[in-house]
Every structure is written in structure tokens, then in C-alpha cells.
Amino acid sequence: MAKDPVRVLVTGAAGQIGYALVPMIARGVMLGADQPVILHLLDIPPAAEALNGVKMELVDAAFPLLKGVVATTDVVEATTGVNIAVLVGGFPRKEGMERKDVMGKNVSIYKSQASALEKHAAADLKVLVVANPANTNALILKEFAPSIPEKNISCLTRLDHNRALGQISERLNVQVSDVKNVIIWGNHSSTQYPDVNHATIKTSDGEKPVRELVADDAWLNGEFISTVQQRGAAIIKARKLSSALSAASAACDHIRDWVLGTPEGTWVSMGVYSDGSYDVPAGLIYSFPVTAANGEWKIVQGLPIDEFSRKKLDLTAQELSEEKALAYSCLS
Numbered sequence: 534m535a536k537d538p539v540r541v542l543v544t545g546a547a548g549q550i551g552y553a554l555v556p557m558i559a560r561g562v563m564l565g566a567d568q569p570v571i572l573h574l575l576d577i578p579p580a581a582e583a584l585n586g587v588k589m590e591l592v593d594a595a596f597p598l599l600k601g602v603v604a605t606t607d608v609v610e611a612t613t614g615v616n617i618a619v620l621v622g623g624f625p626r627k628e629g630m631e632r633k634d635v636m637g638k639n640v641s642i643y644k645s646q647a648s649a650l651e652k653h654a655a656a657d658l659k660v661l662v663v664a665n666p667a668n669t670n671a672l673i674l675k676e677f678a679p680s681i682p683e684k685n686i687s688c689l690t691r692l693d694h695n696r697a698l699g700q701i702s703e704r705l706n707v708q709v710s711d712v713k714n715v716i717i718w719g720n721h722s723s724t725q726y727p728d729v730n731h732a733t734i735k736t737s738d739g740e741k742p743v744r745e746l747v748a749d750d751a752w753l754n755g756e757f758i759s760t761v762q763q764r765g766a767a768i769i770k771a772r773k774l775s776s777a778l779s780a781a782s783a784a785c786d787h788i789r790d791w792v793l794g795t796p797e798g799t800w801v802s803m804g805v806y807s808d809g810s811y812d813v814p815a816g817l818i819y820s821f822p823v824t825a826a827n828g829e830w831k832i833v834q835g836l837p838i839d840e841f842s843r844k845k846l847d848l849t850a851q852e853l854s855e856e857k858a859l860a861y862s863c864l865s
């Protein structure tokens with residue numbers, strides 16, 4: 534029997550990530566090739582005409598899985614009945630800006646969208662915040678939507694995770710699909726800690742540690758980390774626009790693995806509400822290694838954390854605590 538359609542909200546749908554993301558969702562990249570979808574697209578009035586253009590193109594693409602498109606500038610209409618919300622709407626960072634610089638503009642959007650989602654979305658709503666500062670926007674959303682279970686609110690660090698896989702694959706000249714279990718800890722910002730201490734590569738002799746195959750700790754502890762941390766800025770410098778196709782693809786990976794489950798023996802990185810695991814302060818949205826099954830994620834427990842890593846986990850937690858305070862000061 535055909536499945537019932539899932540309603541997926543994309544905010545900022547007239548923007549550049551939105552333009553890359555909506556066709557992926559309509560093709561089944563996010564929820565599977567047998568899952569019909571109804572897209573809810575939200576943007577603000579100055580972008581209404583462009584948003585309508587996106588809707589026209591979705592119609593023109595004749596996607597078999599796409600059962601409807603609601604394109605609107607009305608938050609209530611956009612959020613009504615949605616099962617999944619991918620929140621991309623906001624102001625992107627420009628060259629020379631840190632993600633903190635876009636804080637004031639964005640947190641107030643997330644406060645008001647929290648209320649709309651709480652009132653109008655489906656009971657099983659899952660939220661992915663993409664817009665920066667992604668962790669802190671997600672935290673504000675959580676705090677101003679107390680009836681949405683905290684386990685249903687997350688932010689995107691999968692792009693950073695995929696960037697780390699990509700760097701290892703390039704360095705060793707191996708297939709990216711043979712690299713797994715890198716971790717992005719902490720904030721989706723330049724303090725994030727891309728950790729390869731538990732990452733492996735599939736070889737003809739079985740799985741081997743990334744550290745052993747790279748055999749260059751100076752690179753792994755230095756340039757590798759800074760390249761992943763600064764990749765967003767490098768893309769902005771090259772394109773004069775921030776990452777879009779890779780961000781859209783990562784958003785699909787994030788939701789797909791959350792809803793459909795992670796492969797056996799593989800974890801991914803997701804920004805989720807901290808419960809104090811790994812001595813990360815509770816009450817932050819922090820990126821952890823997670824596995825998912827039956828639509829629920831779980832933080833991978835018990836990984837040994839060496840002294841080098843400990844400092845980096847703490848540094849990015851510190852930044853998130855400061856961002857939280859700054860966000861509240863922007864809201865007051």
C-alpha cells in the first residue's frame with residue numbers, strides 16, 4: 534500500500550540552500566524513494582515572488598513523489614500539520630563575518646517560529662535548524678517551544694562531518710564511502726572539533742584506523758582540523774556565497790539517518806540537546822556522535838577522550854555557553 538505523504542517544511546525556501554534542497558526532498562533523497570511528500574515552503578514577503586517561482590519549477594519538474602506544494606509567507610499556514618521542519622530561513626554570513634555576527638538577526642526569528650511550530654505542527658514533529666548560528670538558534674527554538682520534546686530538536690553539523698570525511702578521503706585517495714566514524718564535537722563554528730580518533734577506513738584487510746593509515750599526527754592535529762573548521766569561510770571566499778549544495782545534501786543526510794536509521798556500526802554527527810554526556814554541560818545544543826533507530830537518536834557512549842580532545846571539547850562548549858548568553862541579551 535502506498536504510504537501517506539509526509540509534510541516537510543523548508544523555511545527560507547526562496548534562498549540558495551532552499552533552491553538546492555527542495556528538489557532533493559521531492560526526489561526522495563531525504564525520506565526515501567517510496568515516501569510521498571508535501572512541501573511547505575516559507576519565506577518573507579520581499580521574497581514572495583521568487584518563492585512562487587520555486588513553486589512553479591517544482592510543478593514543472595513533475596516529481597512523482599511530490600503530492601503538493603504550500604508556498605506561503607504566512608507562518609501559521611507554513612507550519613500547520615508539518616512532520617519535519619528544516620529551518621534554513623535567516624540571514625547568511627558574508628565574507629569577513631564570524632557566525633556570531635549574524636546572531637542578533639537570527640535568534641529573534643527562531644523565537645517566533647518556535648511558537649508557531651509548537652501551536653500548529655504535527656505531534657511527531659522533528660526539527661532541523663540549518664540557519665546560523667545553528668546550535669544557538671536551535672536552543673532558542675527549544676526554550677521557546679517547551680511542549681516540543683527536546684529530543685525532536687536538532688541542528689546541522691552533518692555538513693562539517695561530511696567535510697571531515699571528504700578531507701580524509703582526499704588525503705588518502707580512498708573512496709569517501711569507505712571512511713566512517715569521524716566526529717564533529719560542539720558548535721557549528723570555527724571552534725568545532727573534528728575528531729578522527731575513532732574513525733576508520735574500509736580496506737581489503739578489514740577496517741583500519743584513520744590515524745594509522747594517515748600516519749601524520751601533525752597533519753591530523755593541525756591542518757586537517759583547521760581546514761574543516763574554516764571550510765565554510767573558504768567556500769564563501771571562493772563563491773562569494775556560502776555553501777549551498779553541500780548544505781542541502783547534508784540536511785537530507787541528517788534527516789534520512791534520523792528517520793530511517795544509521796547503518797550498523799556507523800555513527801554520524803548531530804547537534805542535539807546535551808544531557809551531560811562526555812562532561813559537556815547540560816542545556817546546550819552540542820554536536821555529538823549519534824546513532825539512530827526507529828526515529829530516535831542516541832549519543833554514542835563510552836568513547837575514550839584524550840587530553841588534546843578534552844581541551845577542544847571544552848573550548849567549543851565554552852563558546853556555546855557564551856553564545857547562549859549573547860542570544861538572550863539580543864532577545865531582551
Ligand SMILES: NC(=O)C1=CN([C@@H]2O[C@H](COP(=O)(O)OP(=O)(O)OC[C@H]3O[C@@H](n4cnc5c(N)ncnc54)[C@H](O)[C@@H]3O)[C@@H](O)[C@H]2O)C=CC1
Nearest residue numbers: 545547548549550576622623625626663664665689692780
Ligand atoms: N549549518 C550549516 O551547516 C550551514 C548553515 N548555513 C546557514 O543557512 C542559512 C541560509 O543560507 P542561504 O540559503 O545561503 O541564505 P539565503 O540568504 O540565500 O536564503 C535565506 C532565505 O531565508 C529567508 N528568510 C529570512 N528571514 C526569514 C524568516 N523570518 N522566515 C522565513 N524565511 C526567512 C530569506 O528571504 C532568504 O530567502 C544562513 O543562516 C547560513 O548561514 C549555511 C550553510 C551551512
Ligand SMILES: O=C([O-])CC(=O)C(=O)O
Nearest residue numbers: 626665764765766775776
Ligand atoms: O560558513 C557559513 O557561514 C556557512 C556555513 O555555516 C558553512 O558553510 O558551514
